Structures are given as structure tokens and as C-alpha cells.
Amino acid sequence: MFPGTRESIDRDAAEYVIIGAPLDVSTSFLPGTRFGPDRIRQFARPFDDYDRRTDLHFSACGVIDQGNVRAWDDATEYLEWLNGELTAIIRDDALPVLLGGEHTITRAGVDAVMPDVFVCLDAHLDLRQTYDGNTNSHATVTHHISKIDTIEEILIIGARTGTETEWERATAADVTIVSPTDLTAGFDVTTWIGDRSSYISVDIDAVDPGFAPGTGTPEPGGITPQDARETVRAAASSAVGFDIVEVTDRDDGQTASLAGKLVRDFIYTHYAAKT
Known part of the structure; x- marks a missing residue:
């Protein structure tokens, strides 16, 4: 269980439901996202229950952990099952909080909550239509999400790599790219979202691998952990769904620890905004 979640409340009384989705079938470089959900839970154990910024106790925010939805090797079928959950x-x-697993799982989350906008922290554009012959790859997730009927716009924060075709696609009116430099310069994600509902997806490789090396496709030149935390906090109040993906077991826990902290930052901020 994610530390601080409540065993004493039923799901129909919960505000947030954490659910693990350990899909790891299209990883194109370093595998291990199947270990992500449990590793995030493990390295969140030392965190204090109290958050001074919001004056909240995590254990009082109505969070339960539903465990993992066991993954298998058919991504299409798995996404359909996960969407049902x-x-x-x-x-x-309740608001779903997904722990990945490869980024492919985000399709199920966005399709389930039907937000107005998609806010993604990611090193990669993920706007390919296919990758290595696979149309249902972690590298195609944002392309597929752009086709969901409710999505008006997509915001990709921390992007710094992609194919020439992807960068051309990213010039369209429905996509906004915020580089690590743009974010540092003061891009205002709250203003960009406005009064629209959002789904927030954090691909942990948005963060520089010097801080978060435990991920499948590390890309130097990323954002800092504090940038990631401030961005999640700024976007949280409008969210109807949240996930954090691409955490692996290929480090000493730095990446999972940051992921766990981002989950808590999201829940603290979201809960404070609605109470």
C-alpha cells in the first residue's frame, strides 16, 4: 500500500484511489517499468504524514490504494481492462491516481476521465504514429491522446527530443511545447489551463537523469525535481486524473522517491483546493 492511505474507508467514500498499472511491454531501451508501482510505494515510506505548505495530513485526505492491475503482454486488451477499472x-x-508502468497506460486514464486538456511532463514528444512497427507504443501515447474527442489542447512540459515529423506535428495549434528553459523562465501552467479540466501525466524522464536516473529512456538536459514539484502543484487544482509513469528499478531509489513525492504534492494541492 502507498504509505498514508486508509484501510478503514470504503472506495465509495474515498476522495482518491491509487492504482498500479505495471505495464512493461513496449519499452524500447531499459526495461523495468513493471517494478514502478511497488517501487514508488516502497520509497514513499519515509515521508512525514504532515505537509506544512497545505497544513494537511496525507492520511486525512481520503486516499485508498487499490493495488495493482496485473499486466499482460497484450497492451490493447490491457488498456481496455484498465480503462474499465x-x-x-x-x-x-473518486479521482484516479495511476502509478506506471510505461507511458502507454496514460491512454486509459485520459479516456476514462475525458478532460478538456492534457498536461504532460515528458522529455519526449511521444507524437509518433508508430514506433518499431507498433502503433500502441509508449512513444505514440500523446499522438493517440490528441485524437480523443474531448481533448482541446495538449501541453508538453520539459520536451527536448523527438523526430523531425514529431516536431512538425508539435507546431499545430492544439499543441504547446514548454522546454526546460521556458519553464525556468516562468511559464505559467495555471494560466494556460484556465478554467478547463485537465489530466496530468508525469513521465519521470522529464526530470534530468542526474536527479532521476531510474527510467527507461533517459534524456539529459531535463527539468529539476523542484521544477517538477512546482509544476504539479500549479496544475493540480484543475485535474480530474493524474498519473506518474516510466519509473524503473535501475537506481538506488532516487527516481521512485521523487515520484512518490510528486504523488503526494498532487493530492495535497488538489485536496486543499477543493476544501
Whole structure:
């Protein structure tokens, strides 16, 4: 269980439901995202229950952990099953918090909550239509999300690499790219979202691998952990769904620790905004 979650409340009384999605079938470089959900839980153990910034106790925010949805090697079938699990959470008036798993799982999350905008922290554009002959790859996730009917715009924060075709696609009116330099210069994600509902996806490789080396496709030149935390906090209040993906076991816990902290930052901020 994610530390600080409540065993004493039923799901229909929960505000947030954490669910692990350990999919690891299209990883194109370093595998290990199957270990991400449990590793995030493990390295969140030393965190204090109290958050001074919001004056909240995590254990009082109505969070439960539903465990993992066991993954198998058919990504299409898995996403359909995961979407059903997430839809059931939403019907119980709770907000789903997904722990990945490869970035492919985000498709199920966005499709379940049907937000107005998609806010993604990611080193990669993920706007390919296919990767190594696979149309359902972690490298195609944002392309597929752009096709979801409810999505008006996509914001990719921390992007610094992609194919020539992807960069051309990213010049379209429905995509906004914020480089690490742009973010440092003061890009305002809250203003960009406005009064629209959002889904927030954190691909941990948005963070520089010097801080978060435990990921499948590390890309130097990324954002700092504090940049990531401030961005999640700024975007949280509008969110109807959240995930954190691409954490692996290929470090000493730095990456999973940051991921766990971002989950808590999101829940603290979201809960404070609605109470």
C-alpha cells in the first residue's frame, strides 16, 4: 500500500484511489517499468504524514490504494481492462491516481476521465504514429491522446527530443511545447489551463537523469525535481486524473522517491483546493 492511505474507508467514500498499472511491454531501451508501482510505494515510506505548505495530513485526505492491475503482454486488451477499472473509480466519485508502468497506460486514464486538456511532463514528444512497427507504443501515447474527442489542447512540459515529423506535428495549434528553459523562465501552467479540466501525466524522464536516473529512456538536459514539484502543484487544482509513469528499478531509489513525492504534492494541492 502507498504509505498514508486508509484501510478503514470504503472506495465509495474515498476522495482518491491509487492504482498500479505495471505495464512493461513496449519499452524500447531499459526495461523495468513493471517494478514502478511497488517501487514508488516502497520509497514513499519515509515521508512525514504532515505537509506544512497545505497544513494537511496525507492520511486525512481520503486516499485508498487499490493495488495493482496485473499486466499482460497484450497492451490493447490491457488498456481496455484498465480503462474499465478507472471508469468504476470515477463512478464512485473518486479521482484516479495511476502509478506506471510505461507511458502507454496514460491512454486509459485520459479516456476514462475525458478532460478538456492534457498536461504532460515528458522529455519526449511521444507524437509518433508508430514506433518499431507498433502503433500502441509508449512513444505514440500523446499522438493517440490528441485524437480523443474531448481533448482541446495538449501541453508538453520539459520536451527536448523527438523526430523531425514529431516536431512538425508539435507546431499545430492544439499543441504547446514548454522546454526546460521556458519553464525556468516562468511559464505559467495555471494560466494556460484556465478554467478547463485537465489530466496530468508525469513521465519521470522529464526530470534530468542526474536527479532521476531510474527510467527507461533517459534524456539529459531535463527539468529539476523542484521544477517538477512546482509544476504539479500549479496544475493540480484543475485535474480530474493524474498519473506518474516510466519509473524503473535501475537506481538506488532516487527516481521512485521523487515520484512518490510528486504523488503526494498532487493530492495535497488538489485536496486543499477543493476544501
